[in-house]
Amino acid sequence: MMVKGIAVLVSMSVGWGAAAAWAHDDHPPKKVIDAEAHRPTPLPDRIILTWAGDPTTTQAVTWRTDTSAAAGYAEIAIATDGPEFVKQAVRVTATTSPFKSDLSECHYHSVEFTGLSPATKYVYRVGDSVNWSEWIQFTTASRDAEPFSFVYFGDAQNEVRSHWSRVVREAFRDAPRTRFFLHAGDLINHANSDGEWGEWFQAGGWANGMIPSIPVTGNHEYTGRLLGKSTVSNHWRPQFTLPANGPEALQETVYAIDFQGVRFVVLNSNEKQDVQTAWLKETLAHNPQKWTIVTFHHPLFSAAKNRDNPLLREAWKPLFDEYHVDMVLQGHDHAYARSGLVGTQNTETGTSGQDASGTVYVVSVSGPKMYPLGPAKNAEFVRVAEDTQLFQVISIDGDTLRYQAKTAAGKRYDAFTLTKSADGPNVLTEDMVEMPARMRNP
Ligand SMILES: [Fe+2]
Numbered sequence: 391m392m393v394k395g396i397a398v399l400v401s402m403s404v405g406w407g408a409a410a411a412w413a414h415d416d417h418p419p420k421k422v423i424d425a426e427a428h429r430p431t432p433l434p435d436r437i438i439l440t441w442a443g444d445p446t447t448t449q450a451v452t453w454r455t456d457t458s459a460a461a462g463y464a465e466i467a468i469a470t471d472g473p474e475f476v477k478q479a480v481r482v483t484a485t486t487s488p489f490k491s492d493l494s495e496c497h498y499h500s501v502e503f504t505g506l507s508p509a510t511k512y513v514y515r516v517g518d519s520v521n522w523s524e525w526i527q528f529t530t531a532s533r534d535a536e537p538f539s540f541v542y543f544g545d546a547q548n549e550v551r552s553h554w555s556r557v558v559r560e561a562f563r564d565a566p567r568t569r570f571f572l573h574a575g576d577l578i579n580h581a582n583s584d585g586e587w588g589e590w591f592q593a594g595g596w597a598n599g600m601i602p603s604i605p606v607t608g609n610h611e612y613t614g615r616l617l618g619k620s621t622v623s624n625h626w627r628p629q630f631t632l633p634a635n636g637p638e639a640l641q642e643t644v645y646a647i648d649f650q651g652v653r654f655v656v657l658n659s660n661e662k663q664d665v666q667t668a669w670l671k672e673t674l675a676h677n678p679q680k681w682t683i684v685t686f687h688h689p690l691f692s693a694a695k696n697r698d699n700p701l702l703r704e705a706w707k708p709l710f711d712e713y714h715v716d717m718v719l720q721g722h723d724h725a726y727a728r729s730g731l732v733g734t735q736n737t738e739t740g741t742s743g744q745d746a747s748g749t750v751y752v753v754s755v756s757g758p759k760m761y762p763l764g765p766a767k768n769a770e771f772v773r774v775a776e777d778t779q780l781f782q783v784i785s786i787d788g789d790t791l792r793y794q795a796k797t798a799a800g801k802r803y804d805a806f807t808l809t810k811s812a813d814g815p816n817v818l819t820e821d822m823v824e825m826p827a828r829m830r831n832p
Contacts (some may be wrong), residue, residue, distance in 0.1 A: 401618045405429065428588030430456040430496040432521045436591040439602040442631050445649050446532035449602070450631035451516060452500040454489075459518035462486050462499030466514040468507075469527050472779055475513055476525075484516070489628050491584035498628040503743040526599040531569070533653025535680060537787035541568045542685075542825070544575035544721040544754030546593070546785025547610055550586060553758035553779075555593035557798045561781040562597050564796060568783070569649065571601055574721040575608025575659075575687030581623035581805065582613050606723060607643045607658050608687035620661060635660070637669045646673050652786055653679040657686035659702055674713035681786055681811065682715045690722040693727035693753040693774065694761040711747035716791065716808060716816060717784075724761040726780055726795065727753045728804055730772030730818060749822050750808065754780050772820065773804040785811045794819075 442450045451464060462484030467475040482631040484499035499516065506512065515523045541561045546554040550556040561568070571594070576584035591598065613618045623793045627642050636644030636656075643658040644666055656671055657666055674682065690703045710718060729751045779798035784791065795804035805821035 391398075395643045400511075421591065424585035424588075425493045427449065428493055430454055430494060430586050432456055432458050432614070434462075434516045434521070434523045436588075436629060437516060437523055437526070437596075438594075438630065439528055439599060440604070440631050441602060441647055443504065444634050445647060446533050447506045447530065448502055448504050449506060449528055449530065450500060450502045451452075451485060451514065451624070452498060453516050453523070454500065454629070454630055455518065457488065457495055457497055459499070459521070461498055461518065461821075462501070462516065463498070463519055464501040464503070464514055464516045466503055466512055469511040469513040473514055487628055489624075491625070492569070492582060493584040494780075500631045501630060506530050509536070517679075523606050524596075525628075526596070528600055528602070529569075531649050535786075535788070537785065538569045538650050539565050539567065539572040539783055539785040540570050540649075541565055542572045542574065542719050542754070543697050543756040544574055544726075545724060545759070546573070546590065546609065546677075546757040547576040547579050548757050548778065549760040550578060550757065551592055554590075554756060556592050556666060557756045557779050557781055558597070560796070560798060561783070562601075562798050564781075564800065565783045568601060570604055571598075571687060572604045572654070572719065573606060573751040574685050575606045576721055576748075576757075578603060579606070579610050580613075581611050583627065584625070585675050587629065603630070604647065604654060604685075605632070605795070606656050606685050606687055606721075608658055608690065611658055612660050637665045639720050640666055644669065648679055650786070650821050651679055653677050654679040655682065657684065657706070659686040659688040659699070663702060663705055667709070670706065670709055674700060674709055674715070677713070680789075682713065683719060683784075684710065684715050684719045685719040688722050689727075689753045690718065690749050691729060691753070691771075693723040693725040693750035693763055693771070695764040697723055697742045697764075700791050704726035714747050714815065717748050717793075718721070718749060719782075720751070720753050721755065722759040723753050724755045724756065724757075725753065725802070726764050726773070726778060726818070727751075727763070727771040727804075728773045728795070730806070730820070748808075748818075750793075750806075750818065752782070754782060756781055756798075772806075775803060778803065791816075794821075 436454040440450050463480040464482045467479040482501050484745045486499045511526045511529045513527050515525045611623045632642040633645035645656050647654045688699045763776050780795050782795045789810040791808040807819045808816040
């Protein structure tokens with residue numbers, strides 16, 4: 391039966407092939423140009439949640455329309471079990487800004503919902519009062535250090551629609567209750583390419599409207615690098631509404647967000663690093679949260695060849711050590727590398743990948759562009775990978791942080807647990823006993 395089945399399939403596929411060839415000759419397929427594929431319309435698109443303020447009482451949303459929408463509005467209510475929330479919905483007027491991209495002109499609209507109740511599910515929609523998005527739900531953070539999970543992605547950067555989309559969607563299926571997505575820089579390849587940003591928003595799709603994002607700037611979010619006139623993508627600030635609690639000169643690229651017992655510190659490893667160092671010290675010194683996770687793009691301990699960042703390491707690692715930063719989440723090297731036990735050596739610098747401070751350093755990649763691991767450097771990490779697209783699910787519950795790296799195909803690739811100790815660094819427990827030897831350093 392099996393053989394017969396295959397034979398039928400083969401003959402059918404020959405038939406379809408012949409028909410397709412005929413159609414192709416008469417009407418060859420035409421590539422849809424970017425200006426068409428990413429054309430704004432009166433209907434809101436690129437809807438994305440971010441935070442500009444306290445996640446317990448605020449939520450920001452940003453979206454795009456064509457220029458026909460002179461004003462933007464958001465409506466919000468506490469979510470109910472049926473549609474009756476609509477009667478309670480409150481309307482908020484958006485800040486609307488015209489924007490000219492390399493493909494088209496559009497309007498970006500943003501609203502920051504404020505005065506929300508903590509740990510509460512809300513429902514909102516955005517539009518121009520006639521053309522609305524669907525009603526979309528989100529939940530505010532708790533004031534308490536309730537357990538939660540988040541997803542961290544290394545660089546998406548290339549072929550974002552065709553190759554990165556499966557990673558973000560697999561992550562969503564793997565951790566559907568993730569409280570946010572953290573993107574550690576190089577979300578796209580060309581800073582001002584509207585088509586590439588369009589692909590990034592298409593990949594996350596409607597999930598971006600219900601799961602907030604914490605975006606980090608990578609070198610590919612900067613333009614004019616070769617001319618020495620580096621500026622952040624013209625899309626960055628219009629499309630992401632982010633905290634203004636960083637240094638003045640680096641607004642919305644350097645910031646801190648406290649979420650249920652964890653301080654997330656976002657740095658910008660592309661420019662004005664010295665300005666950030668003083669701010670970083672203050673931010674770490676006055677931190678009431680139990681856990682501290684720092685994220686930026688260029689890794690302090692590189693995974694790939696000839697990509698060392700000694701100046702960054704000299705500036706920031708002493709502060710990570712002094713204030714016992716728990717984890718550092720990075721990208722840029724298009725490979726995977728995660729430091730481990732006390733005493734693992736960084737062969738290039740002679741310093742430790744994880745030292746007495748207990749900080750765990752991770753470099754990861756979620757998109758399809760791959761670099762080989764630096765051959766001498768494998769020894770400095772507990773777990774490395776090349777040619778592997780990954781996402782990470784990180785869960786914090788009281789004194790315990792559980793970390794898992796999963797491949798694009800959904801296989802668990804790395805896992806460990808950090809446990810707070812009364813005095814001294816966190817205790818790191820390796821959770822992957824089944825690691826293939828070829829990828830593991832003893
Ligand atoms: Fe990069």
